[in-house]
Amino acid sequence: MKGIFISGINKNTEVEGIFLVKEKHMGVTKGGVPYLSLKLMDRTGEINARVWEEAVYYDQVFGKDDFIMVSGYASVYQGGMQLVITSLRKCPEREIDLEDFLPVAPLPPEEMLGELQLIIEDIQDKYLKELLRLFFNDKEFVRLFSTAPAAKTLHHGYLGGLLEHSLSMARLARMVADNYDDINRDLLITGAILHDIGKVYELSFHRTFDYTDEGRLLGHIMMGAEMVEKKIATIANFPSELRMLIKHMILSHHGDYIYGSPKRPKTVEALILYYLDDLDAKVNGFQQFLAKSKNQQSRWSEFHKFFDRFLFKNSYISMENTEEINSNEEIKGER
DSSP: OOOOOOOGGTTOOOEEEEEEEEEEEEEOOSSSSSEEEEEEEEETEEEEEEEEHHHHHHHHOOOOOOOEEEEEEEEEEETTEEEEEEEEEOOGGGGGOGTTOOOSSSOOHHHHHHHHHHHHHOOOHHHHHHHHHHHTOOOOHHHHHOOOSSSSSSOOOOOHHHHHHHHHHHHHHHHHHHSSSSHHHHHHHOOOOOOOTHHHHHHESSOOEEEOHHHHTHHHHHHHHHHHHHHHTTTTTTOOHHHHHHHHHHHHOSSGGGGGGOOOSHHHHHHHHHHHHHHHHHHHHHHHHHHHHHSSSSSEEEEEETTEEEEEEOOOOOOOOOOHOOOOOHHHHHH
């Protein structure tokens, strides 16, 4: 059983629960006494922890990325919450529910996959539809695609985040294609669904979110293009120009060289894909940061390093909604 979540820990209280070890370091006090400095996490947040007693012994018991059951008490140190651990043990996998320790997308993957499948079935181009079917009939790919985060931290950084981001991109692509003339609708939607598929191998997400060796050396853009190339090779008579266009969208979806894009967008569909990707990532990152803001009473967030600004928590309600709320309150009052 998980026990207490980090979000429920209050100062000067006893704590007992299972946590994931995100960071682990051995230190020595000025008096020469060894201690363990830890950063523990679960799906609700992170907390710093210290082991003062029997630190050398416990250092041999567990390592980084292990799950540990701890007993101790919470206190405030230098303005932040800290857990002082008095005893601990390493937990076997059978005691762990991974969704207790890693953040999860708000919608279940089955629901998101169902909507994505409907979008795929609406594709008219037979070659693009077959390409998408090859990916989404591959059970191992679907398992990874449904589980992977879209990024470590900046946006959709939770289990199912890649699927949520790709579905959102497909929705946006449909709307934009309906708004402009001379857009290859099927190509744009296909690019939206497949643009980040390389992340299923770029990121590891078994215990913590990190980059794989392949992810650091090659990156999801290159890996995604290779994955598409392999599928296309199995489709008879796949048009060479269409192959070039879909691969160009994947290779250029980061928009510019300074953002790690091997190519810049040179078709209107690739250009749209780049801006939709940037939009969806930034909106999600903005909303996630506000949701995790520590000071919920303030109208302003903490400083956001990526956006390089404080973010405003807009709580304005439109006049129409306000009138509806007031009307409902009057009706309740009459009762």
